[in-house]
Amino acid sequence: MDRKDKTVAESKVETFHIIMPSDMNDSGRLFGGTLMCWIDEVAGLVGRRHAQMNVTTGSVDNLRFLRGAYLQDMIVMCGKVTHVGNKSMEVKVETFIEQPDGRRDLINRAYLTMVGIDEENQPARLPRLILETEEDKEEWERAETRRRIRRQQKADGFHFYDADH
Numbered sequence: 001m002d003r004k005d006k007t008v009a010e011s012k013v014e015t016f017h018i019i020m021p022s023d024m025n026d027s028g029r030l031f032g033g034t035l036m037c038w039i040d041e042v043a044g045l046v047g048r049r050h051a052q053m054n055v056t057t058g059s060v061d062n063l064r065f066l067r068g069a070y071l072q073d074m075i076v077m078c079g080k081v082t083h084v085g086n087k088s089m090e091v092k093v094e095t096f097i098e099q100p101d102g103r104r105d106l107i108n109r110a111y112l113t114m115v116g117i118d119e120e121n122q123p124a125r126l127p128r129l130i131l132e133t134e135e136d137k138e139e140w141e142r143a144e145t146r147r148r149i150r151r152q153q154k155a156d157g158f159h160f161y162d163a164d165h
């Protein structure tokens with residue numbers, strides 16, 4: 001299948017949730033695991049749009065809970081590709097509470113590595129990312145730094161999930 005290179009804008013995703021009682025933890029806040037599930041879903045949607053194939057989550061890093069969210073808060077989640085390597089891409093997901101006046105307060109930022117998966121269920125080469133704006137280019141530069149750090153951490157044996165650790 002011929003997959004076309006895409007701009008950042010072409011795979012952007014925005015999703016919305018209203019916090020329901022079933023989303024809460026026992027201290028009256030949004031349960032972190034629920035938010036992580038929503039983040040993973042957004043990253044998967046962004047990744048599939050860019051890749052034009054299935055993707056799987058390779059890792060989640062820099063997942064920062066900046067402030068809590070509460071019953072009936074309106075949650076807005078914005079996801080976009082920041083970097084594409086060979087078979088993996090970085091997706092940034094930001095979560096906001098949208099106030100009744102439309103103001104958005106950032107409550108979480110996460111970076112996920114999504115890996116393209118082909119019809120044989122194997123990691124596959126991804127379409128390139130077309131950088132259109134200054135912001136796209138700045139995001140790419142910052143993502144390159146994170147990619148270098150990830151590689152260094154792996155080389156240093158920091159990744160305790162490696163099969164031989």
Ligand SMILES: CC(C)(COP(=O)(O)OP(=O)(O)OC[C@H]1O[C@@H](n2cnc3c(N)ncnc32)[C@H](O)[C@@H]1OP(=O)(O)O)[C@@H](O)C(=O)NCCC(=O)NCCS
Pocket residue numbers: 056057058059084085086087088089113115123
């Ligand atoms: C993710 C997975 C497909 C990678 O398989 P692999 O054989 O290591 O893949 P490769 O060595 O060909 O690497 C492919 C790319 O993924 C990247 N990658 C692989 N594992 C990664 C990880 N854990 N974190 C970040 N990047 C990862 C590699 O750096 C490489 O990037 P590049 O091609 O852009 O340079 C495999 O580890 C897997 O299936 N993991 C389980 C994923 C899953 O089930 N997720 C759902 C949540 S449970």
